[in-house]
Amino acid sequence: MTAYIVRRLLATIPVMAIVGVFVFMLLHLTPGDPAAIIAGDNATEQNIAAIRTRLGLDRPLYEQFVTWAWNTLRGDLGISMFSNMSVTKLVLQRAEPTIALTITTLIVAITIAVSIGVLAAARAGTLVDRAVMGFAVMGFSVPVFVVGYLLVYLFAMKLRWLPVQGYVPIEQGLWPCLRNLILPSVALGLAYVALIARITRASMLEVLAEDYIRTANAKGVAPPGVLLRHALKNAAVPIVTVIGIGVALLISGVVITESVFNIPGVGRLVVDAIARRDYPIIQGVMIIFSGIYVLVNLAVDIVYTFLDPRIRY
Amino acid sequence: MSKITRRSLVKGALTAGAAAALPTGIAIHSGRASAQAARTVRMVPHGDLRVLDPIWTTANMSAYHGAMIYDTLFGYDGNLAPQPQMVGRHGISDDKKTYTFELRDGLKWHDGTDVTARDCVASLRRWAARDGAGQHMMKSVVDISAADAKTVKIALKEPYGLVYEALAKTSTPLCYMMQEKIAETDPNQQITKHVGSGPFKFVDGEYVPGSKVVYDRNPAYVPRAEPASGIAGGKRVMLDRVIWNIMPDAQTAAAALMSGEIEFFEVPPIDILGTLETARGVKLEVLNKLGNVGYCRLNHLHPPFNNVKARKAAQLAVNQEDFLRAAIGNAKYYQTCGSHFTCGSPMGVEDGSDFLKLPMAQRQAMARELLKESGYDGKPLVVLHATDIHVMNQAAQVIAQNLRQVGFQVTLASSDWGGVVTRRSNKNAPDQGGWNVFFTWGGGNATSSPINLFGHAANGQNAWFGWPENALHEQLRTEWAGAPTLEARRAVIARMNRNMIDYVHDIKTGQWVGPVAYRADRMKGMLAVPEVVPWWNVERV
Numbered sequence: 001m002t003a004y005i006v007r008r009l010l011a012t013i014p015v016m017a018i019v020g021v022f023v024f025m026l027l028h029l030t031p032g033d034p035a036a037i038i039a040g041d042n043a044t045e046q047n048i049a050a051i052r053t054r055l056g057l058d059r060p061l062y063e064q065f066v067t068w069a070w071n072t073l074r075g076d077l078g079i080s081m082f083s084n085m086s087v088t089k090l091v092l093q094r095a096e097p098t099i100a101l102t103i104t105t106l107i108v109a110i111t112i113a114v115s116i117g118v119l120a121a122a123r124a125g126t127l128v129d130r131a132v133m134g135f136a137v138m139g140f141s142v143p144v145f146v147v148g149y150l151l152v153y154l155f156a157m158k159l160r161w162l163p164v165q166g167y168v169p170i171e172q173g174l175w176p177c178l179r180n181l182i183l184p185s186v187a188l189g190l191a192y193v194a195l196i197a198r199i200t201r202a203s204m205l206e207v208l209a210e211d212y213i214r215t216a217n218a219k220g221v222a223p224p225g226v227l228l229r230h231a232l233k234n235a236a237v238p239i240v241t242v243i244g245i246g247v248a249l250l251i252s253g254v255v256i257t258e259s260v261f262n263i264p265g266v267g268r269l270v271v272d273a274i275a276r277r278d279y280p281i282i283q284g285v286m287i288i289f290s291g292i293y294v295l296v297n298l299a300v301d302i303v304y305t306f307l308d309p310r311i312r313y
Numbered sequence: 314m315s316k317i318t319r320r321s322l323v324k325g326a327l328t329a330g331a332a333a334a335l336p337t338g339i340a341i342h343s344g345r346a347s348a349q350a351a352r353t354v355r356m357v358p359h360g361d362l363r364v365l366d367p368i369w370t371t372a373n374m375s376a377y378h379g380a381m382i383y384d385t386l387f388g389y390d391g392n393l394a395p396q397p398q399m400v401g402r403h404g405i406s407d408d409k410k411t412y413t414f415e416l417r418d419g420l421k422w423h424d425g426t427d428v429t430a431r432d433c434v435a436s437l438r439r440w441a442a443r444d445g446a447g448q449h450m451m452k453s454v455v456d457i458s459a460a461d462a463k464t465v466k467i468a469l470k471e472p473y474g475l476v477y478e479a480l481a482k483t484s485t486p487l488c489y490m491m492q493e494k495i496a497e498t499d500p501n502q503q504i505t506k507h508v509g510s511g512p513f514k515f516v517d518g519e520y521v522p523g524s525k526v527v528y529d530r531n532p533a534y535v536p537r538a539e540p541a542s543g544i545a546g547g548k549r550v551m552l553d554r555v556i557w558n559i560m561p562d563a564q565t566a567a568a569a570l571m572s573g574e575i576e577f578f579e580v581p582p583i584d585i586l587g588t589l590e591t592a593r594g595v596k597l598e599v600l601n602k603l604g605n606v607g608y609c610r611l612n613h614l615h616p617p618f619n620n621v622k623a624r625k626a627a628q629l630a631v632n633q634e635d636f637l638r639a640a641i642g643n644a645k646y647y648q649t650c651g652s653h654f655t656c657g658s659p660m661g662v663e664d665g666s667d668f669l670k671l672p673m674a675q676r677q678a679m680a681r682e683l684l685k686e687s688g689y690d691g692k693p694l695v696v697l698h699a700t701d702i703h704v705m706n707q708a709a710q711v712i713a714q715n716l717r718q719v720g721f722q723v724t725l726a727s728s729d730w731g732g733v734v735t736r737r738s739n740k741n742a743p744d745q746g747g748w749n750v751f752f753t754w755g756g757g758n759a760t761s762s763p764i765n766l767f768g769h770a771a772n773g774q775n776a777w778f779g780w781p782e783n784a785l786h787e788q789l790r791t792e793w794a795g796a797p798t799l800e801a802r803r804a805v806i807a808r809m810n811r812n813m814i815d816y817v818h819d820i821k822t823g824q825w826v827g828p829v830a831y832r833a834d835r836m837k838g839m840l841a842v843p844e845v846v847p848w849w850n851v852e853r854v
Contacts, residue, residue: 031728033735038364040371041753042485042767044777045738047443050501051369082363083522084503093521152568164568165560262560262569264524272361272523272561275701277731 001305001312005298012294019290020072023283024065032277033057034081055081068280072287078280080273087284091266097167098265101188101257102250104181109189109196110243114232116193117200117239122227124205132197139194144253148187148260155183165262184261188253192246199242203235210234236307244300248293351853352553354836356577357566358846361559362526365515366503368443371485373756373844380544380845381528381555382423382509383489386414386433386465387481388545391841393659393758395481396545398537399428399490399510409472416463419535422492423508430459435496437465437480440488442500445767446479447488449794475764475794483544483844484759484766512536512548512849513555526557528848541850543842548849551838555848570595570830577831579846582703583642589830596833599646600841603655603757604826607636607704608768608819609712610779612749615742617694617721622687624817627750629680630719631712632673633823640707640825647825653769653813654806656824658761659799665811680719693722695743697751699730708752708822716750737778751778757824758843763790763809771818783816 035052036043052058056067071078077087120132156164162183168176207213208231216226255267266285273281304311358377364370367379388398397403401417420428437457441447453473460466467476480488490496490510498504507515513528520526536547558575560566563582569575571592581589581597589595609631617623637647650656651666668676694716698709713723726736726748733751741747759766769790773782786809793805829846831839838851 030732031735032731033738036734036738037731038370038372040373040375040485041734041755042371042445042759044445044767045775047501048738054501080522083365084505085522090522094524149564152565157568157572160572164572164574165565166558166569166574259561260565262558262562262565264521268561269523275729275731276363 001302005302008298008301012291012298015294016287016290020069020283020287021065023286024068027277027279027282028061028064030277034277034279037276038082068283072283077284077287080281081278082276087280090269090281091285091288094264094266094269096169097263098254098258098267100167100170100177101181101184101254101263101265102247104178104185105189105192105250106243108185109192109246112189113193113196114200114239117197118204118227118232120197120201121204121208121231122223124201129201132201136194136198139190139197142190144187144191144256145260147190148184148257151183151187152260167263167265180261180263184257184263187260188250188257191253192250195246195249196239196242200235200239203238204231207231207235233307237304237311240300240303240307244296247296251289251293352551353556354552354554354577354848354851354853355556355558355575356846357560357569357575357579358557359580361523362557363522364503365507367489368440368486368491368500369503373485376483376485376487376844377846378515378526379487379489379509380511380847381513382507382511382515382531383491384420384509384511384548385480385488385544386490387477387488388543389481389483389758389843390542390545393543393761393843395477396539396542398481398545399433410469412467412469412476413460414465414467416465417535417537420510421533422510423514423531423533425533426492427462428490428510429462429493430465431462432493432496433465433490434459435493436490437467437488439491439496439498439500440486444479444486444488445770446475446482446484446762446765449764450476450479473794474796478762479764481545482759482762482765483842484756484762485844487845510534512550524559526559528555528557529553536849541840541847543840544845544847548847550849551852552848567830570832573832573835576835577829579829580827581830583646583827586643586828586830594832594834595830597828597830598839599826599828600839600846601757601826601843602841603658603761603843604824605754606650606655606757606760606824607640607708607752607754607822609708609750609752609822610737610768610777610819611817612743612747612779613781614740615747615749616692617684617687617689618749620687621816622683623689626680626683626687626689626719627716627721628814628817628820629668629676629683630715630721631820631822632676632715633669633821635715636708636711637823637825639711640704646827647823650821650824651810651814653760653810653818653821654763655757655761658757660761660763660803660806662803662807662810664807665814668814677719684720689721691722692744693724694749695724695726695747697733697736697748698725698727699733699752700727701729704754705730705733705752712750712752712822740774740780752822756844763793763806768819771816779819781816781818783812783818785812786816786818 035048035057038051039048079086116132120129123129152164155162163180166180168180170177216230255271258265258267270285360374362374362378364375367375384399386399387395390396399416399420400414402415404413434457441451453469453471455468455470458466492508495504495506512531512534514531516527516529530550530553536549539546541547566578567581567585570578590597611618611624613619633649641647651663651669652661654660696709696713699705713725716723736748737751739747743749755766763769768777770776771781771783771786774780789805789809793802796802796805836851837854840847840850
């Protein structure tokens with residue numbers, strides 16, 4: 001197992017390198033000049049040229065790439081062209097809200113999705129099953145921002161139970177922090193609930209048709225025990241796979257949710273950076289995101305071995 | 314008698330401890346918090362504060378930041394007249410070639426040191442290296458020096474009529490004063506320390522780019538005795554803290570305002586003004602009365618717009634009303650205008666714009682005739698189209714359609730605004746990465762001055778994007794700068810406006826204002842200032 005993990009970690013290096021080259025080239029070949037944006041609308045061409053020189057954007061592309069790659073290898077993600085702050089500091093400033101939002105969304109989504117997925121499988125073909133699947137289709141179909149606005153309208157503006165927007169750091173209290181995360185987590189988690197619930201249902205139906213389930217029923221094991229101890233554990237591998245895949249979905253969803261609910265997270269940081277061509281931030285965040293994605297996949301593969309003893313690396 | 318157990322003892326102690334400590338703690342904490350909250354304003358500005366150096370960039374958000382923490386030697390009052398601000402006594406020599414400014418008493422930097430004339434000299438030099446009006450002024454300047462610790466002298470080689478106006482202007486970059494050691498930073502490099510002498514202090518530790526900017530009251534600030542007016546007069550601070558919440562989503566900002574999570578929303582989109590108008594406690598008010606002026610830049614370097622007849626055809630074709638209806642929508646907030654210098658401003662003359670009063674059908678017929686005479690070969694015009702900014706998105710499509718109606722072939726080159734600002738600087742032919750037309754807008758105040766707005770220059774390759782060239786226009790700009798009185802300036806500007814329409818410097822597409830939305834049940838005292846949102850004079854109610 002250790003050898004497998006080391007091998008997989010080493011395999012991330014070429015993946016990250018390819019991501020690095022791809023992101024760098026894509027950014028620099030896309031139209032857009034950060035110097036012109038920095039200088040502002042009333043700037044002269046001379047001012048823009050001076051800023052371009054100061055930022056090193058007039059140097060050959062290969063030279064810029066080598067400098068950036070070398071600094072990244074040394075752990076230096078660079079300095080924002082606009083705010084003059086280090087990318088690492090900017091990402092760290094924004095990491096807490098994104099991590100908090102991701103965790104609460106995962107908790108909300110997995111709890112609801114697995115429960116209703118199991119319920120739908122146990123009541124297959126009934127009205128409950130159809131209702132759950134109808135909900136799943138709706139969850140997929142309605143965009144995050146529409147759900148977000150509807151939740152804000154109902155729970156923040158009409159009922160005034162929850163705040164419209166913003167993020168309260170966890171150091172200011174668990175409840176104030178959670179209070180601000182409820183609506184974004186539900187909005188972001190809805191599509192995720194739909195995805196996991198459908199897979200849970202399908203996987204559970206397959207397992208419930210197995211002989212050992214029939215045996216468990218014949219032995220007189222109570223229905224909840226059959227469902228949760230015997231069936232769910234054996235149906236878990238595909239569910240965990242989907243949760244892993246869903247993390248990528250979550251990363252893209254976080255960007256929109258952070259905008260709608262005004263959460264100062266990494267998603268918004270990168271969207272703002274793209275709009276103004278702040279290359280160091282975009283490159284740095286992309287490298288971090290791709291690293292996280294690779295690690296999540298590795299974690300999913302490791303979890304398989306706990307869920308299914310037949311899987312060995 | 315009940316039995317005392319270890320569990321009940323611990324429970325009792327915790328309860329007693331909590332009872333003793335919590336109410337006091339909560340009372341102290343909530344007392345401080347509510348006192349500060351009562352003197353705090355949370356606002357959503359129009360954009361993000363990306364650059365903290367208001368001299369290095371011409372971005373408006375940086376100018377707003379500057380107005381919070383820096384001060385200016387002079388400032389425009391509410392009537393756009395320059396008034397002394399950091400300066401006490403001041404004068405001009407009889408030959409009008411030496412200006413003397415004496416700093417008023419009690420001016421201190423946020424680190425507690427005195428503001429000196431040397432600081433101001435360094436600041437003036439750095440600002441003049443970056444700003445169009447400053448550069449224009451410096452052509453007449455022999456020397457800027459510190460006569461003593463509190464006196465700044467500007468020596469000119471010839472009289473120059475716009476010294477006060479340049480130093481007082483509210484268009485970016487404003488002439489903010491900084492400490493000497495900071496102002497000595499290369500003008501092409503961003504400053505890294507943010508120590509001003511203005512009414513608020515920047516709270517560096519709470520700055521999160523793209524999310525939050527915090528300013529605390531500067532208790533050492535000494536306001537002038539006069540009432541506040543524009544960016545001049547007594548800047549009395551009645552708030553402890555101003556928080557800028559950067560919100561990319563306008564719907565969220567509007568909801569936050571209505572639910573009381575913020576007090577001020579600078580640029581509510583036109584389509585939700587109706588909702589905000591009826592929201593309890595919310596007031597809409599136009600603070601920037603001169604608003605914005607839209608303009609359509611033509612590329613004078615390449616066909617067809619290197620030919621004045623083609624430019625005139627385009628000028629006749631573009632219908633201000635069409636653009637304003639599509640982009641702004643509500644006639645309460647827009648007006649057509651025949652001036653290149655902002656209708657409603659002291660320079661807002663409309664000489665030469667009679668063609669705007671003709672019926673569109675007649676204008677279009679004239680445009681078709683002129684286009685034929687210009688020898689236009691039917692090559693499609695490249696119109697830069699920024700899709701991510703509502704007004705620009707609408708403008709490009711309307712202008713393209715207006716041009717098609719008189720016989721131009723048009724291709725929209727769509728991208729985000731970042732793509733447009735890059736491509737517009739390309740001087741190549743339109744089919745080699747260049748362009749023919751792009752739309753943008755400027756602040757009405759900046760646009761009202763032929764000197765302050767770089768886009769008003771017509772010095773060919775050195776002019777702003779579009780690179781218009783017209784010797785008479787440049788001569789008139791110089792004449793305007795030297796004109797001794799307002800009346801004399803208006804006389805020059807009338808000739809300038811007529812000439813600009815005659816050679817088609819660019820095409821103005823009308824003016825509009827945008828109301829701010831704020832909680833009138835929580836704050837009062839907003840000052841009407843063009844291009845800056847000041848937070849002095851404002852108090853919580």
